[in-house]
Amino acid sequence: MDKVQPRILSGFMELLPADQMSFNKMYDTIRSVYERFGFLPLDTPLIELSDVLLAKAGGETEKQIYRFEKGGSDLSLRFDLTVPLARYVSQHFQDIAFPFKRYQMSKVFRGEKPQKGRFREFYQCDIDVIGVDELDLIYDAEMPAVIYNVFRELNFGDFVIRINNRKILNGFFKSVGYENKIADILRIIDKLEKIGIENVRRELADLGVDSASSDKILSFIGIRGGNDEIIESLKGCGISDETFLCGVDEIEQVIKYLRGFGVSEDCFMIDLTIARGLDYYTGTVYETVLKDFPSMGSVCSGGRYDNLTEYYTDKKLPGIGISIGLTRLFYQLKEEGVIKNEASTPAKCLVIPMSPDNVGFALEAAGILRNSGIPTDVYYQAKGMKHKMKYADRLGIPYAVIIGDDEQTAGEVMLKSMASGEQQRIKLNELPAKIKAE
Amino acid sequence: MDKVQPRILSGFMELLPADQMSFNKMYDTIRSVYERFGFLPLDTPLIELSDVLLAKAGGETEKQIYRFEKGGSDLSLRFDLTVPLARYVSQHFQDIAFPFKRYQMSKVFRGEKPQKGRFREFYQCDIDVIGVDELDLIYDAEMPAVIYNVFRELNFGDFVIRINNRKILNGFFKSVGYENKIADILRIIDKLEKIGIENVRRELADLGVDSASSDKILSFIGIRGGNDEIIESLKGCGISDETFLCGVDEIEQVIKYLRGFGVSEDCFMIDLTIARGLDYYTGTVYETVLKDFPSMGSVCSGGRYDNLTEYYTDKKLPGIGISIGLTRLFYQLKEEGVIKNEASTPAKCLVIPMSPDNVGFALEAAGILRNSGIPTDVYYQAKGMKHKMKYADRLGIPYAVIIGDDEQTAGEVMLKSMASGEQQRIKLNELPAKIKAE
Numbered sequence: 001m002d003k004v005q006p007r008i009l010s011g012f013m014e015l016l017p018a019d020q021m022s023f024n025k026m027y028d029t030i031r032s033v034y035e036r037f038g039f040l041p042l043d044t045p046l047i048e049l050s051d052v053l054l055a056k057a058g059g060e061t062e063k064q065i066y067r068f069e070k071g072g073s074d075l076s077l078r079f080d081l082t083v084p085l086a087r088y089v090s091q092h093f094q095d096i097a098f099p100f101k102r103y104q105m106s107k108v109f110r111g112e113k114p115q116k117g118r119f120r121e122f123y124q125c126d127i128d129v130i131g132v133d134e135l136d137l138i139y140d141a142e143m144p145a146v147i148y149n150v151f152r153e154l155n156f157g158d159f160v161i162r163i164n165n166r167k168i169l170n171g172f173f174k175s176v177g178y179e180n181k182i183a184d185i186l187r188i189i190d191k192l193e194k195i196g197i198e199n200v201r202r203e204l205a206d207l208g209v210d211s212a213s214s215d216k217i218l219s220f221i222g223i224r225g226g227n228d229e230i231i232e233s234l235k236g237c238g239i240s241d242e243t244f245l246c247g248v249d250e251i252e253q254v255i256k257y258l259r260g261f262g263v264s265e266d267c268f269m270i271d272l273t274i275a276r277g278l279d280y281y282t283g284t285v286y287e288t289v290l291k292d293f294p295s296m297g298s299v300c301s302g303g304r305y306d307n308l309t310e311y312y313t314d315k316k317l318p319g320i321g322i323s324i325g326l327t328r329l330f331y332q333l334k335e336e337g338v339i340k341n342e343a344s345t346p347a348k349c350l351v352i353p354m355s356p357d358n359v360g361f362a363l364e365a366a367g368i369l370r371n372s373g374i375p376t377d378v379y380y381q382a383k384g385m386k387h388k389m390k391y392a393d394r395l396g397i398p399y400a401v402i403i404g405d406d407e408q409t410a411g412e413v414m415l416k417s418m419a420s421g422e423q424q425r426i427k428l429n430e431l432p433a434k435i436k437a438e
Numbered sequence: 439m440d441k442v443q444p445r446i447l448s449g450f451m452e453l454l455p456a457d458q459m460s461f462n463k464m465y466d467t468i469r470s471v472y473e474r475f476g477f478l479p480l481d482t483p484l485i486e487l488s489d490v491l492l493a494k495a496g497g498e499t500e501k502q503i504y505r506f507e508k509g510g511s512d513l514s515l516r517f518d519l520t521v522p523l524a525r526y527v528s529q530h531f532q533d534i535a536f537p538f539k540r541y542q543m544s545k546v547f548r549g550e551k552p553q554k555g556r557f558r559e560f561y562q563c564d565i566d567v568i569g570v571d572e573l574d575l576i577y578d579a580e581m582p583a584v585i586y587n588v589f590r591e592l593n594f595g596d597f598v599i600r601i602n603n604r605k606i607l608n609g610f611f612k613s614v615g616y617e618n619k620i621a622d623i624l625r626i627i628d629k630l631e632k633i634g635i636e637n638v639r640r641e642l643a644d645l646g647v648d649s650a651s652s653d654k655i656l657s658f659i660g661i662r663g664g665n666d667e668i669i670e671s672l673k674g675c676g677i678s679d680e681t682f683l684c685g686v687d688e689i690e691q692v693i694k695y696l697r698g699f700g701v702s703e704d705c706f707m708i709d710l711t712i713a714r715g716l717d718y719y720t721g722t723v724y725e726t727v728l729k730d731f732p733s734m735g736s737v738c739s740g741g742r743y744d745n746l747t748e749y750y751t752d753k754k755l756p757g758i759g760i761s762i763g764l765t766r767l768f769y770q771l772k773e774e775g776v777i778k779n780e781a782s783t784p785a786k787c788l789v790i791p792m793s794p795d796n797v798g799f800a801l802e803a804a805g806i807l808r809n810s811g812i813p814t815d816v817y818y819q820a821k822g823m824k825h826k827m828k829y830a831d832r833l834g835i836p837y838a839v840i841i842g843d844d845e846q847t848a849g850e851v852m853l854k855s856m857a858s859g860e861q862q863r864i865k866l867n868e869l870p871a872k873i874k875a876e
Contacts, residue, residue: 004493006529006750009511012483014526016533017540020479036808038785038815040833041458044518045450045559046484047504055442066513068506070549076505088452090446095454097782097832100821102455107484111508121483136818138797149808256768260801310442344535347476359576363698370474377476380574381537394535395478414776437679 011114012121013327017220017344018396023330026154030125030324031105037142039103039127042086046107050074052087055311064110077109081126082308082321089130090312099139100130105234105326117335119327128321130308135318137250140284140304141257143322144323147300148263149323156338158291159299159361162271165251165284166303168234169243169275176213185209186275189221221272227255246282254284255267280305286322296332300324303326343396347377349435350392354404356382362410365401365428372432374403392418399435449552450559451765455782456834461768464592468563468762470544475580477541477565482522484545488512490525493749502548502718506784519564520746520759527568530752533873537577538568544766557765557772566759568746573756575688578722578742579695583797585726585738588762594776596729597737599701600709602679603689603722604741607713609682610658614651623647626712627659631711659710665693668708671676685721692722720744724760734770759760781834785815788830789851792842794820799846803839803866810870814839830856837873 008014015023035041049068053076066077078084080105089100105125112118127146129139138233143162151159173182188203197204197218206213223233236250250268258268276285285303290296302322333339346390349369353362362378369376377397379388402414402423413431416423417438426434446452453461473479488505491514504515516522519542527538543563550556566585567577582599589597611620626641633641635656641653661671672686689708696706714723723741728734740760747755771777787807791800800816807814815835817826830838840852840861851869854861855876864872 003751004490004749006525007487008483008490008525008529009485009487009513012485014482017478019481020481023481024479024772034809035784036813038783038788038813040455040783041462042455043458043461044452045446047446047447047450047547047559049447050523052444052446066506067506068504070504075447079549087444087446091446092454097829100781101815109485121485131819134819136820138818142816257797257801260704260798262801271760294614311442313441345476345478345539346473350476359695360698363695363700367700373463375474375476377539378580380568380576381572382574391535 009120011112011119013119013331018341019284019334019339021338021343021346022334022341023326026330027105027123027326029153030150030326031103033146033153034103034105034125034127036149037101037127037146039101039146042085042088042102042104043106044078044081044088044104046077046109047075048078048084048087050076051079052312053083056083064112065108066111079110080108081106081124081323082128085126085128085130085321086220086309087305087312089308089317090315093313093315097136098132101127102130103127107366117143117328117331119331122325122327125324125326126321127323128308128319130317130319133316133318135304135320137253138257139320140250140254141261143269143284143302143320144258144286145248145261147286147322148261148267148325151288151290151300154294156290156333159267160289160291162270162274162287162298162299163251163254163268163284164271164274165245165247165254166281167283168272169247171241171247172239173217175239175241176246177218178213181207181209183279185217189217189273190275192221202299220434223272227265227270228269230272232411250283256289276301276303280307282306292293293332293336293338296329299329299332301435341396343398345377345395345397346375347395347397348374349376349401350388350395350397351376351378351401352385352388352392352403353378353380354385354402357405358403358408362403365403365413365431369401369432369435372436374432374435389418399438401431444536447558449550449557451557451769456779457772457777460772460777460779460780461764464764464768465543465561465563466765467591468588469541471584471591472541472543472563472565473707474587475539475565475584477539477584478684478746480515480523480526480540480542481544482519482526482542484515484523484547485513486516486522488514488869490750491516491521494521502550504547504549517548518546519761520566523566523568523759524747525750527755528747528753531751531753533785536568536570537573539565540568541565549627555766555769557769558614560765563762563764564759565761566746566757568755568757570755571754573758575691576695577758578688578692578811579699581722581740581758582696582706582724583701583723585760585762586699586705589650589726589728589738594730594771597705597851598727598729599706599738600712600725600727600736601689601692601706601722602709602712603685604713604719605681605685605688605721606710607685609656609679609685610677613677613679613682614654616647616651619645620648621717625656627711628713645849646707661710665703665706665708667711669693681791688721710728714739714741718743718745720759730769731774731776734767737767737770779834781836783815783833785812785835786812787814787837787839788812788826788833788835789816789839790826790830790841791816791818792823792840795843796841796846800841803841803851803869807839807870807873810874812870812873837876838871839869 129378230253281303283304287298288300304320308319351362351366353359366376366378400416721742725736726738730736742758744756746757789800789804791797804814804816838854
């Protein structure tokens with residue numbers, strides 16, 4: 001028979017078990033923090049009706065959609081978790097208690113050109129809080145407080161959550177007279193780190209911003225210092241625009257609340273250069289940078305939006321959200337050598353019967369371990385001892401529990417640490433406590 | 439602006455948070471048992487290349503595929519987790535330690551006509567063990583041992599895992615002279631419970647089975663009794679076909695091992711009527727029935743196959759697997775009223791600051807609870823007490839932690855049980871232990 005070459009499409013991540021274990025550990029850590037902050041789980045369909053999913057989309061996004069017909073319906077794979085959230089909240093409005101805090105950690109799809117570190121199928125790990133008509137400002141601090149706990153527990157070194165407020169930016173640009181070019185100017189400023197100050201200045205000039213205003217803009221976004229210093233500078237810079245003052249007041253409150261959440265001062269900072277590309281952010285915005293890997297860019301971004309559901313309902317539902325692109329983050333950390341795989345299996349013990357006569361006792365031992373909550377595998381194949389130990393070794397199982405006739409007769413096992421090679425005979429009923437103690 | 443009606447395609451399950459919590463609890467229980475038995479996690483792409491995914495498929499399966507072109511590639515959404523496993527094992531053969539025990543619990547897609555209880559997007563929760571050239575028979579007992587633990591922990595009442603062996607069936611039919619009609623006869627017998635004995639007899643006659651052989655067939659599959667009695671009947675029925683005897687020997691071993699695994703005798707039984715439709719099962723086969731809900735049919739099925747990867751490689755990789763259709767199972771149990779939702783949120787406590795002045799202390803309280811591993815939400819919105827309690831009530835949060843000026847001054851909180859309405863003042867630092875104790 002002709003064989004088909006087993007392969008997958010480029011731009012799709014598929015992991016070997018050891019990597020999958022590390023990936024799942026990250027996934028579980030994020031989920032655990034999200035749940036600890038009281039976010040509700042959600043799991044929307046991967047396939048949505050195109051007219052619903054693409055109500056807002058256009059341009060680049062639309063080109064990337066996996067879209068197809070089936071059974072007479074025009075269908076699309078979701079490209080993010082925000083549009084499905086908007087659809088969900090509108091559709092199930094009557095059944096939801098607000099503020100609605102939800103998390104969703106699932107795959108999304110974008111048919112981009114494949115390139116290193118860009119994926120067509122990837123996990124987003126989102127939290128959002130949606131209010132009706134209004135949403136307390138303290139949620140603007142809860143988001144980075146959650147992210148602070150996530151990255152502390154992920155334990156990939158120092159990180160900083162950069163915070164800005166679109167009202168500060170919008171108000172400032174109104175005050176320098178470029179109110180109608182805010183979007184364009186913000187887009188140019190957003191590239192400051194990428195293209196450098198001279199290119200920004202040139203692009204601003206191309207846009208028609210006069211040189212004096214360019215100076216003002218660049219000196220404004222160049223305000224530096226500790227969080228309190230920046231707030232003082234903003235308050236003292238003589239701009240009386242209402243939106244601006246509102247933004248300054250908001251960011252001051254958010255900083256105060258962040259301290260209330262117990263977030264370390266060195267893990268968050270006001271950064272006036274952050275705008276975030278998306279059109280719909282209207283208040284607080286975030287980016288998160290791993291200090292040891294600044295070239296990764298933001299590994300977790302988000303912000304506040306005034307109206308999540310305008311394409312589906314007349315209700316006004318403001319919200320705030322933040323997202324971790326887990327697939328990309330995992331890939332980059334793996335490339336950097338930061339992710340250390342520990343094992344290919346959840347099993348902590350491999351029970352090894354020396355002969356078929358020992359299988360019954362081996363099953364009993366495995367049962368006792370499992371009932372104590374210790375993940376346990378048993379090696380049944382009739383192979384030599386070397387082969388059995390190699391299996392434990394390849395999978396990274398820390399303990400071998402060897403059972404021969406002597407052990408079985410005595411109601412004991414031989415416990416071997418795979419790392420040290422040390423062996424000791426131990427009573428079967430003492431085994432779980434022993435493993436847990438080590 | 440014109441609004442788009444928010445909706446999803448029929449045949450797709452989307453849950454409200456309380457149902458999602460119950461669903462996730464089932465998912466997590468299954469995953470936890472799979473991991474406790476040492477199965478490795480896997481997460482293959484949802485989109486596969488059509489020529490790879492459909493190497494074997496044909497007929498009904500192929501019609502149900504979500505298939506589309508993108509970027510010049512012919513792509514399909516996976517319709518099960520077995521074909522991707524075969525592809526994965528063939529593709530990554532050199533990097534895998536065998537026997538390869540993997541679990542995968544993910545969505546699959548079938549564009550069926552929508553009908554009650556049938557889904558186009560649904561979770562399959564699969565375990566499989568793959569060997570190279572051979573795979574010990576004890577894995578045929580490990581599968582139902584895992585499933586026994588899963589359904590015991592899911593706690594949906596009594597259940598029984600029905601076990602048969604295709605070699606017994608194949609050998610028997612060879613002995614009555616209908617070797618070349620085995621597939622057809624098995625297909626008719628498979629419908630015994632659905633269509634009844636008379637219809638089976640008629641269909642057998644239509645197939646050309648003479649009346650005497652029909653009697654033999656029906657009396658054979660009518661063998662009843664305890665597991666050991668059935669085995670004795672099979673041994674004593676005078677059939678000397680080698681395949682048959684091998685099957686009897688295998689099922690005897692499997693039953694013996696199942697006892698070794700500590701599986702209760704009333705949770706498994708030999709059932710000679712089970713054949714399983716799929717062509718590729720070659721040995722032990724399983725079905726699982728919830729005793730209180732026989733009309734649900736099998737909620738967990740599987741079996742042994744000789745060669746998983748024949749479309750991708752010349753290597754011979756026998757395996758055994760079993761699968762839970764979680765979406766359907768959840769839907770059916772929900773319909774039957776068996777699933778009792780407990781809460782819409784993971785949060786066990788809702789911290790409620792009485793006024794904005796109490797927010798700082800509320801954040802401290804929430805932090806202490808979360809750091810103790812207790813999922814905690816805080817109600818920040820400036821609403822009346824009634825509104826705040828209603829939020830806790832709607833979400834099913836068991837404890838309200840109320841903080842007013844008095845409590846704050848004393849370093850205390852008012853702990854209220856939402857179920858009993860009882861309130862008590864308690865020191866903040868004693869709160870986590872108190873919650874955990876209750």
